[in-house]
Amino acid sequence: MHSTSILGFFGGLLLSLPTAYAGFSSSSSTNVAVYWGQNSYGQGTGSLAQQRLSYYCANSDFNIIPLAFLITIADPSLNFANAGNNCTAISGSNLFSCPQLEEDIATCQSTYGKTILLSVGGSTYTEGGFSTSAAAVSAATNIWSIFGPNTGANVPRPFGDSVIDGFDFDFESTVSNMPAFANQLRSLMTTSTASTGKQYLLTAAPQCPYPDSADNPMLAGTVSFDAIWVQFYNNYCGLNSYVSGTTTQNNFNFATWDNWAKTVSLNPNVKVFLGIPGNTGAAGSGYESGSTLASIIAYSKTFSSFGGVMIWDMSQVYANSGFLASVASDLGQAAATTTTGTVVKTTTTATTLSTVTTKSSTTTTTSSAVSTTTGTVNQWNQCGGEGWTGGTVCVAPYVCTYLSVWYSQCE
Structure with a gap:
């Protein structure tokens, strides 16, 4: 009994301290998260096609x-676009064995x-989620056995012995009983941490309109997230609605x-990230760069919950040569000094000739075809695959x- 009290005391003390989860730091405002897996720029070959995961990891x-995405949960399946070429089917499941990705996760x-x-x-x-909370809990336990620490259970393991650092939720439509699913994952991760010391994250990617229609049941004080990255694009509250020089924004709602x-x-202590498109074709609207983006980042840094981009x-x-380095540089700059007042900015939703991928206007990230004005797909771009809707x-x-x-x- 005394040991339990002492552990509880130190456990509470540790929870009050900033925590580092591998690369992520809860005490930092310079974290940068970049999704990998959808090859959304759309190139099939060459240096601009999606490369293996380890190709990118040396970049500081x-x-x-x-990793985007686990596209089904009940009968789990993954879609990593062209990276799937290096995987082989696992008999009796919809999953694939990906030894290259197993190696790259460990290396990264x-x-x-x-x-x-x-x-x-x-x-x-x-x-659409789960019919009952019990079904959600069961599914979470199964997902953990597949992607969590290898316990020797008779389950398919696409990443072999490699173990991810947590889960991200990126839904674009209403899902049922998802808090039960998320909380079971959190419970399993906490138990694992107690025995191994390895820390795990739980994150979500809501759209900027508040409350987010898809994720709100999880965000309404029911699930403990370490971070959320809010998608400030494809919506009225996106980066393009930001007005420089004022603390009171009419639409941009960081x-x-x-x-x-709070x-x-x-x-x-959850951290809020500024979610941005990485290129002009990465979203239907909301792409910003240069001094405009630097100003938005500086403004966002004035909020104590800000955790990065x-x-x-x-x-x-x-x-998009130089963009990533400029974001990292902007994060290292001082927070903005702004004036008080309300400025209304009228924006027009941008359109592009061909939307390569978006975190859709309702909630998430994914790819659509790189097409011409006639609706056909250009050479080297994606035209099919499991889950493909372009x-x-x-x-x-x-x-x-x-x-x-x-x-x-x-081809």
């Missing part, structure tokens, strides 16, 4: 990588100190999310060529 401009964690999360959802997620962190969040996605930002007809004379169950491209 970011420290967190959510141990050699480069990256936090590697598995993002659940994406725009092709259609299960202040609203800061208030959520008054609603189950974890009062999230970028969608790796292939987009690597095709274009499937290639520009002549190219044909949609099967490369793996996850990925086909126009």
